[in-house]
Amino acid sequence: MDSFLIYKAILVLVIFVVSLVIAMYSTILERKFAAWIQDRVGPNRTGPGGVLQPLADGVKMFMKEDIIPAHAHKFLFKAGPMIAMTTALMASVVIPFGKTLLIGGKEYALQVSDLNIGILYVFAMVSIGVYGIMIGGWASNNKFSLLGALRASSQMISYELAMSLSLISVIMASGTLSMSEIAQQQSGWHWNVITQPLSFIIFLICAFAETNRTPFDLPECETELIGGYHTEYSSMGLGLYLFAEYVNMFISSAVMVTLFFGGYNIPYIEKLGLAHNLETILGVLFFFVKTGFFILFFMWVRWTIPRFRFDQLMNLGWKYMIPLALINILVTGGLILIFDYFK
Amino acid sequence: MLPVLFIALSISAILCALGVVVSRNPIHSVLFLILTFFCISGHYILMNAQFLALVNIIVYAGAIMVLFLFVVMLLNLNKATEPHKSDMAKIAASITAGLLLMVMLGVIKGVSLPSFDGMMDSENGYVKNLGRVLFQDYLIPFELSSILFLAAMVGAVLLGKKNIEE
Incomplete structure (x- = not known):
């Protein structure tokens, strides 16, 4: 029991650090990628090729003066970024990063907690994430912040519906809500994206809206709202908000890989007859490569597609995404019935 | 471990519920209500009803309370716009609430609670x-x-x- 607890504590710590480091290096990756797309060089002054830029940014964020605007609600103003960051990190609890590790004859799963309702847990964390933005926007006592917060939360609530509806067909096909079981079922080439392409596309679009990324970054639309909900934030408060966005991006990429792209399974690796631990480690690497691809995809879209207008965003969410997801559920249900009939 | 968790959750649930009623600022009330929902979800998890716990968070804490917060933020309620009630209304309200409390106490006194039958380790939820x-x-x-x-x-x-x- 004790070794189990110690193992879980270490795993939590490792996942925490890994998410933060990935989020940190996503910032420099984003700037470099933008520079490449716009035919510039990008940040290249700190360290060789600019690899130390995130550290410099972090130090700058910490050293800046922390300003609390007049008439702001002090406690909630401080609590907003903390909630945003905490909820962003919490969703990683149910993600299976790999198979099991054999240490001293015992098997240890590379997943902090295998909840039997893992997918719902992710949704719960996503829906709580709204509060960080709403509380921060309201507590700033600034109309632009409030407008940004209202936009963010109405956008997130709307797209949450389509997101959960799109996953219902995946849940129906796999017959479980547990993330690790869904990952397991996709061994070989049985990736869910092949059987559920529509579900994946809806989920991807909703993930963009949920993480407030372009083309759906209305909450922080500079031309209309200055900075949106984090207009009044300085120092690490702003840092946490910006950072939470990158953590969210990493987590939603990881969720997409787990649910649709086979998770940690490398097709046909069992034919090589590798040692158990080596196979697991390769699987984890493969998982992170796929996650990295999706993070890059997020950035690629950001520098390619312009921002939507707010009514276009709401139309897309309510009039196209939700009906499409509902049709997808119907079709999947019908197909399952037909396959069961002919089995 | 479980009794300690139960007592801690219950105390925080009751304190948050009191906060909903006592706090003057409507935004604080809403936030306390959200915390109360979280405590109740904790109770569901103690009873092995994870599904109920998470649905409670998704639906109540995640969606309905966000709309509450919306409305309260947009109305921008504060002390200046708070309506003043007459003394008569206050007295009538206290008497009604007191009567309701007596009824509830009477009901609770008459209930015979079923004894604990090891529901914790079943897969009920x-x-x-x-x-x-x-x-x-x-x-x-x-x-x-x-x-x-x-x-x-x-x-x-x-x-x-x-x-x-x-």
Whole structure:
């Protein structure tokens, strides 16, 4: 029991650090990628090729003066970024990063907690994430912040519906809500994206809206709202908000890989007859490569597609995404019935 | 471990619920209510009803309370706009609340609580069992309540529409 607890504590710590480091290096990756797309060089002054830029940014964020605007609600103003960051990190609890590790004859799963309702847990964390933005926007006592917060939360609530509806067909096909079981079922080439392409596309679009990324970054639309909900934030408060966005991006990429792209399974690796631990480690690497691809995809879209207008965003969410997801559920249900009939 | 968790959750639930009633700022009330929902979800998890716990968070804490918060933020309630009640109304309210409290105390006194029968380690609250119960034993009530929801939804959309063509 004790070794189990110690193992879980270490795993939590490792996942925490890994998410933060990935989020940190996503910032420099984003700037470099933008520079490449716009035919510039990008940040290249700190360290060789600019690899130390995130550290410099972090130090700058910490050293800046922390300003609390007049008439702001002090406690909630401080609590907003903390909630945003905490909820962003919490969703990683149910993600299976790999198979099991054999240490001293015992098997240890590379997943902090295998909840039997893992997918719902992710949704719960996503829906709580709204509060960080709403509380921060309201507590700033600034109309632009409030407008940004209202936009963010109405956008997130709307797209949450389509997101959960799109996953219902995946849940129906796999017959479980547990993330690790869904990952397991996709061994070989049985990736869910092949059987559920529509579900994946809806989920991807909703993930963009949920993480407030372009083309759906209305909450922080500079031309209309200055900075949106984090207009009044300085120092690490702003840092946490910006950072939470990158953590969210990493987590939603990881969720997409787990649910649709086979998770940690490398097709046909069992034919090589590798040692158990080596196979697991390769699987984890493969998982992170796929996650990295999706993070890059997020950035690629950001520098390619312009921002939507707010009514276009709401139309897309309510009039196209939700009906499409509902049709997808119907079709999947019908197909399952037909396959069961002919089995 | 479990009793300690139970007591801690109960105390925080009661404190948060009191905070909802006592706090002057409506935003604080809403935030306390959200915390209360979290404590209640904790209780569900203690009873091994993870599905119920998470649905409680998703639906109540995640969606309904966000709308509450919306409305309160947009109305921008503060002390200046707070309506003042007359003394008569205050006295009447206290008497009514006191009577309700007496009724509830009387009811609770008469209830014989069933003893604890080791529900903790069963799989009562798992999705599989919940689905079986809902779709086999209680299918008709379940469908009826979904029709009720549909009617409510259509009604809300109709009311929300500004220009209904005559």
